[in-house]
Amino acid sequence: MRALAVVWEIFDCPCGQRLEAALRQQVEHLRELGELRCSAAVAEKLKRVSAKTIDRLLAKEKQARLLKRCRNPGVHPLLYQKIAVKTA
Numbered sequence: 600m601r602a603l604a605v606v607w608e609i610f611d612c613p614c615g616q617r618l619e620a621a622l623r624q625q626v627e628h629l630r631e632l633g634e635l636r637c638s639a640a641v642a643e644k645l646k647r648v649s650a651k652t653i654d655r656l657l658a659k660e661k662q663a664r665l666l667k668r669c670r671n672p673g674v675h676p677l678l679y680q681k682i683a684v685k686t687a
Contacts, residue, residue: 602637602645603653604660609634612664615650615657622646 606629607613610621626645629635637645 600656602635602641603648603656605635606645607653607657607660612661615653618653619648619650622648
């Protein structure tokens with residue numbers, strides 16, 4: 600799980616289908632570069648994991664990131680009362 604989250608972060612949080620394709624090609628390269636530190640058994644599991652399993656395993660991580668994201672509040676409704684806005 601930890602290795603999957605690291606790789607997901609490296610590839611800028613793609614969906615499970617895109618990450619599955621990237622994992623099959625890039626796990627060994629990431630291990631050679633030292634970006635991913637895991638055993639050979641874990642690397643093989645990363646290569647064989649399905650897209651649906653990736654999405655299921657990363658659901659909690661995605662939810663945590665969604666909660667941490669800073670959101671700018673929308674435009675205050677009183678602003679629309681002060682400024683005339685044309686609507687079609």
